[in-house]
Amino acid sequence: MATKTTWLITGTSRGIGLEFVRQLATSAENVVIASCRNPDAATDLKAIVSKAKGTMHVVPLDVGDLESIKGVEKYVKDIIGDEALDYLLNNAGTHPGEADAFNISPETFITAMNTNVLGPAKLAETLLPYLERSQRPVVMNMSSGLGSFGFDLGPICAAYSVSKTALNMITYKQAKAKPNVIFFAVDPGWVKTEMGGEGAQLEPDVSVSGILKLLKSISLQQSGQYFRHDGSTSPW
Numbered sequence: 165m166a167t168k169t170t171w172l173i174t175g176t177s178r179g180i181g182l183e184f185v186r187q188l189a190t191s192a193e194n195v196v197i198a199s200c201r202n203p204d205a206a207t208d209l210k211a212i213v214s215k216a217k218g219t220m221h222v223v224p225l226d227v228g229d230l231e232s233i234k235g236v237e238k239y240v241k242d243i244i245g246d247e248a249l250d251y252l253l254n255n256a257g258t259h260p261g262e263a264d265a266f267n268i269s270p271e272t273f274i275t276a277m278n279t280n281v282l283g284p285a286k287l288a289e290t291l292l293p294y295l296e297r298s299q300r301p302v303v304m305n306m307s308s309g310l311g312s313f314g315f316d317l318g319p320i321c322a323a324y325s326v327s328k329t330a331l332n333m334i335t336y337k338q339a340k341a342k343p344n345v346i347f348f349a350v351d352p353g354w355v356k357t358e359m360g361g362e363g364a365q366l367e368p369d370v371s372v373s374g375i376l377k378l379l380k381s382i383s384l385q386q387s388g389q390y391f392r393h394d395g396s397t398s399p400w
């Protein structure tokens with residue numbers, strides 16, 4: 165019997181997260197815990213789940229809410245029992261707008277930090293015991309080119325950029341604190357989703373298939389690093 169690989173993905177109602185589920189659903193070896201804020205309203209997700217070859221579970225999770233993060237552990241425990249969680253994909257994210265560093269709204273800044281930084285960090289902390297049961301545990305933190313100093317992308321999107329730079333640092337800190345788990349940050353490229361817009365360069369399937377290759381090949385020696393969707397190293 166083929167060994168099962170278990171994944172938990174956040175923000176799967178649409179966009180890049182939905183595409184991860186679509187690609188993983190094609191293999192009977194995958195057990196996918198697809199989380200989203202409102203499962204009842206996630207019609208595209210439900211359509212994929214109904215036709216999946218893999219084993220699919222849809223669970224509620226708002227990564228901007230610490231109670232919701234704590235609550236997801238019960239679902240994970242019920243689904244995987246004594247087995248391991250092999251992959252945690254911290255994909256969910258929010259974009260608080262294009263304002264520069266002189267026009268930051270405190271409310272949207274705090275929402276971005278909660279959703280894009282604290283949420284992924286606390287979810288990894290909550291699920292660490294399940295990840296540590298895996299032979300090769302991997303945690304992906306979905307970053308952005310806007311979080312990179314090296315790309316020099318100018319003054320816009322200050323709050324979002326700060327949140328993704330902070331997520332990159334969390335990734336480094338996680339890798340240093342837990343050398344038995346592979347952590348990495350990834351820039352998916354500019355992707356055609358609700359967040360990326362129609363003018364974006366990449367189709368979601370191209371970005372996601374590249375990241376899936378990276379997820380499957382990355383080694384412990386590469387833990388704590390920052391990549392692009394094609395597996396090349398991104399400048400910090």
Ligand SMILES: NC(=O)c1ccc[n+]([C@@H]2O[C@H](COP(=O)([O-])OP(=O)(O)OC[C@H]3O[C@@H](n4cnc5c(N)ncnc54)[C@H](OP(=O)(O)O)[C@@H]3O)[C@@H](O)[C@H]2O)c1
Pocket residue numbers: 174175176177178179180181200201202225226227228229255256257258279306307308309351352353354355356357358359360361364
């Ligand atoms: N598209 C791009 O060009 C691009 C570039 C760089 C980085 N990224 C990153 O890639 C990730 C996915 O983005 P996307 O392009 O797929 O964006 P999207 O189409 O706007 O989708 C965002 C997803 O995140 C979910 N989400 C937002 N806040 C959440 C919360 N508090 N709890 C749980 N889920 C939440 C949304 O769920 P709801 O349906 O409930 O709102 C939705 O499923 C994000 O981290 C984003 O920052 C995207």
